[in-house]
Amino acid sequence: MALLSLSAVTLTFAGNTVLNEVSFNVAERSVTSLIGPNGAGKTSLFNSITGFYKPQQGSIRFDGTELLKLKPHQVTKAGIARTFQNVRLFREMTVLENVMSGAHCRTSAGAFAAILRTPAQRREEEEIRARARQHLEFVGVWAEQGRIATTLAYGHQRRVEIARALATEPKLLLLDEPAAGLNPTEKHDLVQLIRRIRDEMGIAVLLIEHDMGLVMQISENISVLDHGEIIAEGTPKQIQSDHTVIEAYLGRDDGEAFLDE
Numbered sequence: 001m002a003l004l005s006l007s008a009v010t011l012t013f014a015g016n017t018v019l020n021e022v023s024f025n026v027a028e029r030s031v032t033s034l035i036g037p038n039g040a041g042k043t044s045l046f047n048s049i050t051g052f053y054k055p056q057q058g059s060i061r062f063d064g065t066e067l068l069k070l071k072p073h074q075v076t077k078a079g080i081a082r083t084f085q086n087v088r089l090f091r092e093m094t095v096l097e098n099v100m101s102g103a104h105c106r107t108s109a110g111a112f113a114a115i116l117r118t119p120a121q122r123r124e125e126e127e128i129r130a131r132a133r134q135h136l137e138f139v140g141v142w143a144e145q146g147r148i149a150t151t152l153a154y155g156h157q158r159r160v161e162i163a164r165a166l167a168t169e170p171k172l173l174l175l176d177e178p179a180a181g182l183n184p185t186e187k188h189d190l191v192q193l194i195r196r197i198r199d200e201m202g203i204a205v206l207l208i209e210h211d212m213g214l215v216m217q218i219s220e221n222i223s224v225l226d227h228g229e230i231i232a233e234g235t236p237k238q239i240q241s242d243h244t245v246i247e248a249y250l251g252r253d254d255g256e257a258f259l260d261e
């Protein structure tokens with residue numbers, strides 16, 4: 001059964017249709033990629049899933065819950081975490097604090113207890129710290145836990161952002177262009193990390209990515225968005241030989257990337 005299921009999702013801004021009756025599924029413990037030329041509507045789709053945008057029509061069901069009625073923090077609590085196209089870490093916080101902030105949606109002691117620093121709150125804080133450590137070790141940046149997050153090398157900032165997303169304890173992780181700005185070695189490591197997130201943590205991953213080599217290597221399923229519509233779906237092999245997809249990329253800025261692979 002699908003973990004995430006979009007059905008005829010339509011999103012418009014001032015009469016401009018950004019998503020037109022988009023339907024697709026993400027299976028549990030899978031890596032699914034969403035590809036498409038610049039401006040196709042990929043990030044808008046992420047924003048619709050996470051409650052930042054409110055599609056006018058359709059349904060987005062996740063693990064038995066309709067998401068379209070929920071606010072962003074409720075979507076996080078339901079089990080969906082995301083990273084952003086441009087890394088968004090808290091500037092004044094250390095690496096560890098950034099990751100601990102991700103766990104806040106799961107805390108129970110409450111703001112009052114936090115102000116009074118009750119024993120229950122202190123215990124909870126210790127648990128969050130221990131889990132944040134596990135996540136930082138998992139993504140391989142624990143050694144830098146005490147540094148201000150935004151002073152880290154770019155590739156490491158991306159890992160911290162993934163660790164923060166994992167700290168919300170998601171069932172589904174949305175990654176928006178995680179390979180952008182990474183060198184070949186870092187991209188290789190990212191592929192391994194995404195596989196470990198799926199295999200060791202049992203988390204499904206939905207990926208927006210322009211690096212076709214990476215997409216073809218890692219995805220079980222690919223959905224292709226063009227001008228706000230799903231124009232193809234299938235395995236990497238099926239997508240690579242799909243003429244509609246090749247047509248959609250021809251003559252685009254990012255077309256060569258697709259055709260070169």
Ligand SMILES: Nc1ncnc2c1ncn2[C@@H]1O[C@H](COP(=O)(O)OP(=O)(O)OP(=O)(O)O)[C@@H](O)[C@H]1O
Pocket residue numbers: 013018036037038039040041042043044045
């Ligand atoms: N808040 C908004 N208000 C109006 N139009 C918007 C808004 N957000 C997105 N759009 C429009 O939706 C279209 C799709 O944009 P989107 O960023 O989702 O594409 P994308 O596929 O993620 O592109 P890229 O690969 O370049 O990141 C664009 O025409 C964009 O201008």
